[in-house]
Amino acid sequence: MSAPHGTQERPAYDVIVLGAGPVGQNVADHARAAGLSVAVVERELVGGECSYWACVPSKALLRPVIAVADARRVDGARQAVTGRLDTDGVFSRRNRYVSDWDDSGQVQWVKSIGADLFRGHGRLDGPRRVTVTRDDGSRQSLTARHAVAVATGSLPNLPDVPGIEEARPWTNRQGTDSSTVPARLAVIGGGGVGVEMATLWQGLGSRVTLLARRRLIPRLEPFAGELVAEGLTAAGVDVRIGVQVTALRRPDPKGPVTLTLDDGSELETDEVLFATGRTPATGDIGLDTVGLTPGSWLDVDTTCLVEGVDGDWLYALGDVNHRALLTHQGKYQGRTAGDAIAARAAGRPLDDSPWGDHATTADQHAVPQVFFTDPEAAAVGLTAEQAADAGHRIKTVDLDFNAAQGANLYADGYPGHARLVIDLDRDILLGVTFVGPAVSELLHSATIAVAGEVPLKRLRHAIAPFPTVSEIWHFLLAAYQREQETPRAAPA
Known part of the structure; x- marks a missing residue:
């Protein structure tokens, strides 16, 4: 059968990856x-989004803001x-880290691993088939022998508020690629993007109002949002x-x-930035041609194989599977799925047991996340509430960072707090949360x-060097040990 008019046929590939962000690059590299x-x-x-409008530019812009804040904490x-x-220097620094939005270096990387790059909109066209539509309207038909990996990411989720189109709001893209500082900025949303954008633009000179329906960074321990709110307020x-x-x-x-x-009040601002969540970028990638719902999150098994699709060929990685909308977690999924695809292609057994290679x-169990605010908030694993809801018998240990001399030397009056969530039955950590300057470097x-x-009995032998902020580990574990060793009064 000849190809439809304007469509080119091509020999099959073993793997087709939709999306060339960090997640897609990792699955391609491992395959x-x-x-x-x-x-x-x-x-x-x-x-992808991470390199040009999210992680990289936001952190490049935030670093000067935090560096100045750190200096102001040291007499x-x-x-x-x-x-x-x-600000010109800050924006210039950002531009260097996004390569002036020129992707030629990353294009060369794709070529260097021996993968073929197709520019255009990729869309599933039935099992193991993808059609790529280029900007000029021409189309390329591709076939996958073993797998198609969807790594198309997510899009800003704008609420259905009257006047939102007229307002032309910023999203994370304008929040990270703008080179003009608005005199007044309203940030809507108290999650990670919202608190980072508020930190960034206040530091660059905007008068920022942050509006949130509930507490800030609500998926972390409550004290994290409280301390971040205090830091934002102190910054202006x-x-x-x-609200x-x-x-x-x-x-x-x-x-x-x-x-x-x-509440009936009004707020006038020069720009408004919505940070009200994300929606999967799956609305026009042909999910309907394989029996799935366009625009939906994709449910996957532990190897990131999409559920509900016959044949073990469709994978979903990163934001689209809604497991953890974090670049590092998506890259981890990409590496794992790339290895699983290779094992299936070679007919090798899968090691998909807990903590297995696939x-x-x-x-x-162990998703790390950092919010680069002032102070920083960093956490991994379960909060106390999540652990209790999951049925674990837990104990929490809380300390202010000023218990550690290293923290006091790092910043006069170091503002921060730490919490361990301990599984009492297994004597291991289920979760850890740090809030304070530079705590992102403690999270790994x-x-x-x-x-x-790691059993806590063994973890106590991991000695933190003196005098560093990481000494907080010693004081947290010592506090727990003392409590365990304290004799309990006999019942009356």
């Missing part, structure tokens, strides 16, 4: 390392901070919790935006302890 032929399809920039250094940030952000936007107006496209709030077990040690299920 190629196993000797499989790989086609990578990307409709935007190779490198002798704070006196040297005499001016405001050089107007933090309002328990919703009911309407927006922007009659003049170049004029201010007026927000109507659910199992994404960490998605359920916590992740190793949680993922490795």
